[in-house]
Amino acid sequence: MRLPIAFALVLACAASAGVAQAATGDEVIAAQKCNKCHTAKTTKKGPSFADVAAKYKGDAAASASLFKGLKAGGKMGDEDDHKKLEVSDDEIRAVVAVVLASK
Numbered sequence: 001m002r003l004p005i006a007f008a009l010v011l012a013c014a015a016s017a018g019v020a021q022a023a024t025g026d027e028v029i030a031a032q033k034c035n036k037c038h039t040a041k042t043t044k045k046g047p048s049f050a051d052v053a054a055k056y057k058g059d060a061a062a063s064a065s066l067f068k069g070l071k072a073g074g075k076m077g078d079e080d081d082h083k084k085l086e087v088s089d090d091e092i093r094a095v096v097a098v099v100l101a102s103k
């Protein structure tokens with residue numbers, strides 16, 4: 001009788017779908033290893049997020065342009081081949097909010 005196995009699979013999928021809810025900006029940054037090149041305060045290979053926030057301070061278009069840059073990857077600032085963020089749009093927005101709130 002195969003039904004119980006199918007039922008267990010459905011339950012397992014439902015359980016993992018529950019876990020895969022949207023991550024916070026900080027979680028995405030950690031999971032995507034942005035910290036290899038950026039930290040909140042220290043300049044590494046890339047600028048600190050505080051420097052990015054300072055650069056865009058008062059720029060109303062900043063979130064939209066950072067969102068676009070992170071979603072598409074490629075050219076960002078002086079970096080020609082920037083890492084692309086392959087997560088949901090909401091999660092990219094959360095990351096941009098964390099970056100722009102850094103100081």
Ligand code: HEC
Pocket residue numbers: 029032033034035036037038045046047052055066069070076077078079082083084085095099
């Ligand atoms: C391999 C190193 C590296 C990784 C990994 C990396 N970045 Fe960058 N990032 C850079 C460099 C270099 C720049 C360009 C700095 C400049 O403009 O001079 C940059 C620029 C940026 C900028 C500023 C763009 C601008 O318009 O000034 C943001 C925001 C950013 N990165 C976010 C992220 C996020 C979020 C992640 C994780 C998904 C990430 N980066 C992963 C190296 C990296």
